[in-house]
Amino acid sequence: MRTEAEWLDNPVITEGLPVALAETLAMTVGSAAITALLGVVVGVLLHNSSPGGIAPRPGLNRVLGGVVNLGRSLPFLILMIAIIPFTRFVAGTTVGWRAMIVPLTIGAVPFFARLVETSLREVSSGKVEAATMMGATRWDVTRKVLLPEALPGIVAGLTTTVIALIGYSAMAGAVGGGGLGATAMSYGYNRFQTDVMIAAVVLLVVVVQLVQVTGDRVARAVDHR
Known part of the structure; x- marks a missing residue:
């Protein structure tokens, strides 16, 4: 069994892993930020255009739902290979952590969008009806009722x-x-x-645990129900 000194003598662990960790965090943060923005937009469109939404659009809902389902059905490895030309067009290369933000985002947006849609569906219809009766526009209902009420679920979904x-x-x-x-x-x-x-495995486990704990705390903090 390796001693602590032997572990620290390995330059891959002492020098390579910190760089690798920084690249993993950069990939994750970059793709998560874009996913959070696009996923909320797509999730709101899915919810509002559904038959029970505040702006039913059956045609739009079917098309958008089909695209989202297609994105969710593709394994990430296949998706990453399939969009190589698009990744090269956007990032100028297909290797390195910056290029990986493209397939990571495309793979995550459909997943997060469905979680956002699910959270919005859980908002009490009575609150939506009350806001509508008071003259609130669809934009007002979405911004002041749906999103604030669904925020804990959205945060939990983003954590996942x-x-x-x-x-x-x-x-x-x-x-x-x-x-x-x-x-x-x-x-x-x-x-x-x-x-x-x-x-490497230990670092990944630690990062995942930190993300989960932080997400849980934020979700509880924004839950005023």
Whole structure:
């Protein structure tokens, strides 16, 4: 069994892993920020255009729902390969953590959008009807009733999405995206450095736990029901 000194003598652990962790965090934060914005927009459109929404649009709802379902049905690895030309067009390259933000975002938006839609459906219809009777416009109902009431669920959904993105980022790293996944694959698997693999796994577990704890606290803080 390796001693602490032997672990610290490994430059991959002492120098490579901090860089890999920073790349994983950069991928996750970048894609999560874009996903949060686009996912809320798509989720609101899905909810409001549904038959029970405040602005029913059956045609739009079917088309948008079909696109979202298609995005959710594709495994991330296949999606990442399928959109290589688009990734190159947007990022100028298909390797590195910056390029991976593109497929990570495209893979996460449909997932988060459905979670947003589900949270909006749980808002009491009585509150929506009361706001409508008081003369509130659809925009007002969405901004002042639906989103605030659904905020705890949206935050919880975003937490789940960010954790999924961390897992996706590790997968992306194994195929040229950098980050902890690339380090674990290159050194822990290909070069049989078990200590590197263990250290990478521990870092991922710690990051996921921090995200979950933070998300839970924020969800409770914004829940005024």
